[in-house]
Amino acid sequence: MPDETSLYIYGAPPEEYTTVTPAVSPRQQQPYQQPPPQQFSGPPPRRLHWKEVLSGLTLRPLRTMDAVRDQAVWWPALIMSALGGALAVFANDASRKEIVDSTLATSVPALGMVIVIVPVFCALLGLVSHALATQFGGNGSPTPFITLSMILVWIADAPRLVVAMFAPDDNAIVAAIGIASFALTAWLLTMLMTRVHELPWPRALGCVAVELIALLLVLKLPLAS
Incomplete structure (x- = not known):
């Protein structure tokens, strides 16, 4: 019987013995299997408070978008859209004059309609942009984009509204701020x-083009009152 290291075969004269490959144990013939990577389970990402969302979108928009890309913030979006719509009424010369000159029985229902219609209008625009994004291969959820877009629209337009409330519509400063806010x-x-x-x-720009227009x-x- 051969030993564990080599197998000698008698080939002719004794001085021409040849060596064959050493025998390998069955355990060494099995391929090496890498152990599976260790799985780490941690807490899910923290949902930001609405105050953190508003301040973050104002001061650190890109970083905050990454943090809340899967988070819907309906109440801040609806409230900001309602307030923005009311400010937009007073930022327009014609509509502001009508509100100031009219009676409470006329101005209060008109403002109430604006407060209701503007958030619905902004939400529908966000839904349209989301629908276009899904056609172009987007994989995000509708509610985070709709609510965050409603907030961003009024954050960007806030300087123009504040200046337009105290300046006429044909003022050059108002026009410059309006162009900058739109960009x-x-x-x-x-x-x-x-x-x-x-x-x-x-x-992404093509998907939001309809909303921007x-x-x-x-x-x-300021086309009409």
Whole structure:
């Protein structure tokens, strides 16, 4: 019987013995299996409070978008849209004059309709942008994009509304701030689309184009009272 290290086969003369590969045990023939990676289970990401969402979107918008890309904030979005709609009425010369000159029986229902219609209008615009994003390959949820876009629209437009309340519509400063606020709105909505739906920025800009045009025509340009 051969030993454990080599097997000698008699080939002819004794001086020409040949050595064959040493025998290998069955345990050594099994392939090496890498142990599975260790799984770490930690707490889920913390949901930001609405105050942190508002301050973060104002001061650190990109970082906050990454943190709340899966979080819906309905109440802050609805309240900000209602207040923004009311400010938009007073920021327009014609509508402000009508509200001031009319009686309470006329002005209060008109403001009430604005407070209700503007949030619904902004939510529908966000829904349209989300529907376009899904057609372009977006994979985000509708409610985070809709609510966050409603907040970003009024954060970007707040400087224009404040200045327009104390200046006429044809003022050059109001026009310059309006152009800057519209550009800021377009950038914020595009960045939000890229983070929520994970789309490249050209597709993201195309998805929010309808929303931007509607905002420009209805809320940002003083076309009619």
